[in-house]
Amino acid sequence: MKRPRRAVPRPPRPVTIRARILVGVLVLLAAGLIGNSIASALTLRAYLEHRAENALRDAGDRIHETLAQGPRTVRSGQIAALVAPVLGITVIGPDGEVAEQAGDGVPDEINDLTAGRLDQVVTVEDHPTVPDLIVRRIPTTGLTVITPTGVVQASAVILTVRTDVDRVTVTDFISRQSASVAVTLVAASVTALLILEFGLRPLKRMADAAGAIASGARQERLPTYGRRSETDRLAVAVNDAFDVQTRAEDNIRSFAADASHELRTPLSTISGWLDLYHQGGLTDPADLDRALERVDGEVGRMRLLVEELSLLARLDAGRPLESDHVDLRRLAADVVEDARVVAPDRTVRLHAPALVQVTGDGPRLQQILNNLIGNAIQHNPAGTTIDVSLHEAHGTAVVRVSDDGPGIAPQDLRRVFDRFWRAEASRSGARGGSGLGLSIVQAVVHAHHGTVEVTSPPGGGTTVTVALPLPSPQDRPPVPDGTL
Structure with missing residues (x-):
């Protein structure tokens, strides 16, 4: 019996930046449009409701003001002009029954719904035989209404404003807003796609260039357009x-x-x-x-x-060096003394008038001096004078090794710290050295958070200047007695 093969799940499709931006923009736009439409619909509905209530109150106030001036006799056709712009007027006779209606009439059930609720704005909704409306029953003692069927002593007038029409208006507004939102989102999607296609074109070109570099085109570079974007x-x-x-x-x-x-x-x-x-x-x-x-x-x-x-x-790996108090003047004196023995045909002089102490790795700092003085001896002819000076300046200990030899060509100065590089045309090493001396000097100086510089003026001579940070005054060891 063969085992059913398991379905291999498909890897998820990558989500591009274009898709993320497009979805984000459309979500924000849809939220803004829908929120604005909802707020507009609620505002319109509240406005229509308040307008109807205000119309009822204003009409009722006019009736009260008119009757307060004395009894009035009006024809049924004149009542609508008295209470305009109310849509419906129902005249209640002295027996409590409907005697006359003017304007937008409503069923007689409104008489029972408003009985006993004088001068109150009543909202009628979801009634089986009465449309949605708001009403106000106003007592009208002293009002006589002449109707086609006779004269009626009105006991009350019921003013009505239908609200179902307003709800139709709000519903129509919502449908129109929904259509407008849909059209706007479609137009925004097309516009955003065009904008993203144009705006992300530099990123696509950058991705293509990066792919070419990854494929082995080491000289390929990402395109730039000089727009500072x-x-x-x-x-x-x-x-x-x-x-x-x-x-x-x-x-x-x-x-x-x-x-x-x-x-x-x-x-x-x-x-x-x-x-x-x-x-x-x-x-x-x-x-x-x-x-x-x-x-x-x-x-x-x-x-x-x-x-x-x-x-x-x-x-290069950044391994920490030893950190001790080091007397640079003593190290320089030892190295200079050794150099005088090794190269008696060179004049090696030390200029260190004051004690200079730093914090660092003593053997490595001595190696700096050995390499600098050794280079000056090795690469200069007999009779060359080599000066080693030591002093403090601007919070640093400055070690300067200079000679009056032929110097270094300007085109070679920028390569003096390259590993295995020597100024000689021949790489046979006949003049000694592996080409790592100044590279080690630079690495050790940088490990001590210092700087090193090589200068060689056109007239001849070479000077190597090393600057090492001095310890803070509280970290300096006490000066031995009798030491300047």
Whole structure:
């Protein structure tokens, strides 16, 4: 027996922005139109009811005023002129029976419905033989009515205003309003669709461009129209994000290529010496010692490169550094002293007249000084003077390393912080260095919330300026005795 196949539920259809906006606009418009129609219908109904009641009261007041002046004798045809614009008048004789009717007559049952309710406005609704109306029974002592059948001493006059006509008017008004609302909603839907089709066209083009970028067109960008509209601002922001992503991808590719290149050279050297050994070309102990020395040197280069890459990775990941009180003047003095020993053919001078203390990672700050002074020594000829100055300015500790060497070409200044980049045309590394020195300096300085800048005027010489924030006065350690 085969099991019944389960129906695979269809994925919900996506709700577009156009549909959401259209539904929202139509709901708001319908709510406004319907609310306005209901308010108008209620206002019209209340107006008609108040108008009828006011007509009854005004007519009754005129009758009272007329009879207050003395007995009156009128013909039946004149009563309508006396109480106009009331629609119906019923004259009640002295025996309490209907004697005469004028205007819009009503059934005789109105006499019984209003008996005993003098000068009261009575509303009659849903009566089986009497139409919907409002009535007022007015006592008329002293009023004589001449009718075609004789003379009647009227005991009361019943004034009536039919309200069923007003209700028909309100019903007709509601039906007309409903038709108007329907027509308006249809016209608004068509108009809104046209407006949305035109207004959302930039978003559709942006979506197409984004789809092209996702498909691999890395140079494609979202269109802009220079109108400073919301869509233009969105397109510019997304384009900037794509540009950043593209640069990041290019940097990753370049980084991978540069790292593999830097590792390939020592690996090739090590592999060459090992092949020579396996082929029996290093039988002489002196040659074997020289080979091991070269292999050890290349291993040291690789170890240094891996350590530098590891440090950059930690700094890029935002891992916190040590935070201790660091005496920059002592660090600078140690580094300058080491540089004088390593490069006796260079003049390295320290200018640090006062104690400068910051909060940070001591070994990393010392690495900054080592890299800056090491670069100045490595990339300048013998006899170059290197000046290291240290002072405080505007809440920052300023470290400046300058030299009077040939300087850096203007087109190269913007790339000095790029990883694995060196100003030499050759990438063989014959002059030493992996091209990560200034990159590490920049990363460490930024990790300490500082800034670094390299300047090289056309006349020669290079200056690297590092600014590190000083701790607040209450966070500074006490100055040792005898220290300026």
